[in-house]
Amino acid sequence: MKKTYKNIFYKTLITITVLTASSCKKFVELGAPPTQVLFEDSFKTDAAAQSVVMGLYSFSSQATNGLITSLTFYSGVSSDELQYNSSDALVQEFANNSIANTNGTANTIWGTTYQLIKNANNAISGLSASTTLTPSVKNQLLGEAKFMRAYAYFHLVNLYGDVPLPLKDDYSAFENAVLPRSSTAGVYAQIIKDLTEAQSLLPTAYVGTFRGRVNKYAVTALLARVYLYQKDYVNAEAQATQVINSAVYTLPAPEVAFINSSNEIIWQIGNIPGISVPGAAYVTLANVIPNYTLADATYQSFESTTDLRRTNWTVAKTIGGKTYYGISKYKIGTGTGNEYNVALRFAEQYLIRAEARAQQNNVSGAKTDIDMVRTRAGLGGVSAILTQAQMLTAVEQERKVEFFGEWGHRWFDLKRTNRAATVISALKPTWKSTSVLFPIPQAQIIVNPSLTQNPGYQN
Template sequence: MKKIYKNIFYKALIISTVLTVSSCKKFVELGAPPTQILFEDAFKTDASAQSVVLGLYSFSSQAANGLLTSLNFYSGVSSDDLQYNSSDALYQEFANNSISSTNGAANTIWGTTYQLIKNANNAISGITASASLTPSVKSQLLGEAKFMRAFAYFYLVNLYGDVPLPLKDDYSAFENAVLPRSSTADVYTQIIRDLTDAQTALPTAYVGTFRGRVNKYAVSALLARVYLYQKDYANAEAQATQVIGSAVYTLPSPDVAFVNTSNEIIWQIGNTTGFSVFGSAYITAATVIPAFSLADVTYQSFESPTDLRRTNWTVTKTIGGKAYYGITKYKLATAGNEYNIALRFAEQYLIRAEARAQQNNLSGAKTDVDMVRSRAGLVGVSALLTQTQMLTAIEQERKVEFFGEWGHRWLDLKRTNRANAVLGALKPATWKTTSALWPIPQAQIIINSALTQNPGYN
C-alpha cells in the first residue's frame, strides 16, 4: 500500500498542495492522483525534497488568514499596540479581550498553525527516512523543517498555554488528532530541542537570496527569544551574542530598515508581489481611515518627537477631527521591494540587554539598549539606573521598537506578568485576568474530546 499526500489532520481549514498524506487499505494500487504525489517520491531527490520544505515557508506567509495575519493583527489589537478602527465583530472581540470560543478567527488561527506543524512533521519524517538525499542537502532541509515546527509551537504555546504536541507524520494522523494538551514546559522543551537540532544542522551562510530561508543565526535569534521567555537569561544572552558577534548584521537607519535588502534582516518571508502583508494593511490613502493604526497610548509614549522611529515609522492623519497614527515601517501597499520580516537584528540587542539586566550586568545592558536608541537618534539611558529602572527602560524600548510587528507587545506583557496592570487599566470594562490566554476553539474541542478549555471561557 502506498502513502499519498492528502490532508486528514485536525480538520484544518487550509488545504496544502505541497504536503498532504494519508494511508488506507486497498485491494488495488491505483497510484497517486494527478495533482498529488506518493509520499516516498517526495523525498527521493534533492529537488523534490527542497520543494516540500520551501512549501513550509510559503504556507506561513499566506495573506488571507495565514500566520502573518493571525499572529500580527489579532495579537496587536489584543494589547495596547494596535488600534482597530473598523467594525468586524471577530476583531472587536480580540480588541476587547472578550473572545468567544466560537470566534471563527480563533479557530482559523489554531487550524492554520497546526497545519504548518503537520506539514513540518511530514517533512521531518520523510527527510529523516530518505537514504537518497545528498547529506548536506538533507541536513539543510531537516534543519529548516525543525525550525518551522519550533516557530509554530512558539506562538501556539504563548497564545494558548498548554497545547497538543503532535510530532509524528500522517501515518499517525488519527492518533495526532485526539492528543490532549501537553504542558507549557513540555512544549518549550520540544521547541528548544528542535532549535538546537536546527542550529547544528544549518550553515551560517544563507541559501538563496534575500535571506528568505533560515540559517544558523536565524535559529540562534529565535532560540535567544525562547530562552528569554523561559527566564533562562544566561542562555538568552549567549544565543544573542552569537548573532551580534557574527558581524553579518547591522542596524541601518530606520527609513530603510524594512526594505528587502536591509542588513538588519535575519529572516524574512518572501512573496511574489514585492509588498508585505503589513504594508498592505497599514497603508491607506490620506483620507481613508486605516483598519489598523498605532494605539494612541503607544504613540504618546515616545519620549521625544525627534525619535527617528516616530518620524520614520508613523504618520499622523486627521480624519473627521480625529487623529490616527498610521504605521509606516513598510512603505508600500503595492508591488516593490518589501517582504515580510520575521526576525530582525534590533531584537537581539534588546534580548541581550534584558538578559544582562536580569543578571544584574547593568553596564552591559546599557551598552546594548543604547545601540538601539542610537539608531533612533536618542541619547543613551542613564548609567545610574537601578535594575528595576533598567528593565522598565528596556520594556519601553521594545514597545516603541516592535510596534505593529508579530504581536511582540502582547507577548511581552504576558511573559513579564504586566498584562493585568497595563491592559486592566486600559480596558477596565472588558479585561479579565484570564484574558491573557486565548480560548481553545470550541470547534476543536468538538472534534477532539481530549481537549480542555482555558479558564474563563467555559
C-alpha cells in the same frame, strides 16, 4: 497503503480503505493521481525534497493562514498597542479581550498553525527516513523543517498556553487527532530541542536571496528569544551574543530597515509582489483610515518627538476631525514593491541581551546594548546610574517603541512579564485576568474530546 503528497499545497493526504473479507493483495495499486506524488517519492531526490520544504515557507507566507495576521493584528489589538478602526465583530472581540470560544477567526489561527506543524512533521519524517538525498541538502532541509515546527509551536504556546504536541507524521494521524494538551514546559522543551538540532544542521551562509530561508543565525535568534521567555537569562545572553558577534548584520537607518535588502533582516518571509501583509493593512491613501493604527497612548509614549522611529515609522492622519497614527515601517501597501514580511531582525538581539544582562544585574552591559538601539533611533544613551529595576523598565519601554505593529511582540512581552493585567485593565473595562490566553476553539474540542478549555471561556 501508500501515502501521497500533494504537489500544489504540499499537504499529505490519507486514504482510508475499508476492507471486508478481501486481502489487501487482491487490490490493484493505481498509484497517485496526476496532481499528487507518493509521499516516499517526495524525498528521493534533492529537488523533490526541496519542493516540500519550500512549501512550508509558502504556507507560512499566506496572509490568510492565521500566522502573520493573527500575530501582528489580533495580538496587537489584544494589547495596548494597536487600535482597531473597522467593524468586523470577530476582530472586535480580540480588541475587547472578550473572544468567544466559537470565534471563527480564532479557530482559523489554531487550525492553520497546526496545519503548518502537520506539514513540518511530514517533512521531518520523510527527510529523516530518506537514504538517497545529498547529505548537505538533507541537513539543510531538515534544519529548516525543524525550525518551522519550533516557530509554529512558539506562537501557539504563547497564544494558548498548554497545547497538543503532535510530532509524528500522517501515518499517526488518528493518534495525533486525539492528543490532550501538553504542558507549556513540555512544549518549550520541544521547541528548544528542535532549534538546537536545527542549529547543528544549518550553515551560517544563507541559501538563496533576500534571506528568505533560515540559516544558523536565524535559528539562534529565535532560540535567544525562547530562552528569554523561559527566564534562562544565561543562555538568552549567550545565543544573542552569537548573532551580535557574527558581523553579518547591522542596524541601518529606520527609513530603510524594512526593505527586503536591509542588512538588519535576519529572516523574512517572501512574497511575489513585494508587498508585506502589514504594509497592505497599514498603508492607505491619505483620506482612508487604516483598519489598524497605533494606539494613541503608545504614540504618545515616545520619549522624544525627534525619535527617528516616531518620525519614520508613524504618520499622523486627521480624517473627519479625528487624528489617527498610522504605522509606516513598511512604505508600500498596493501594487508591487521591495518589502517582504520581516520576521526576525537584528535590533531584537540587542534588546534580548540587554534584558538578559539586566536580569543578571549586569546593568552596564545592558546599557551598552540598549544604547545601540537608541543610537540608531537618534537618541542619547540611557542614564549610567540606572538601578537594575530601572534598566528593566527602560528595556520594556524600548521594546514597546521598537517593535510596535510587529508579530505581537507587545502582547507577548506584557504576558511574559506579568504586566498585562496592570497595563491593559487600566485601558479596557472588558479585561479579565483570564484574557491573557486565547480560547481553545470549541470546534476543536468537539472533534477532540481530550482537549480542555482555557479558564474563562467555558460555555
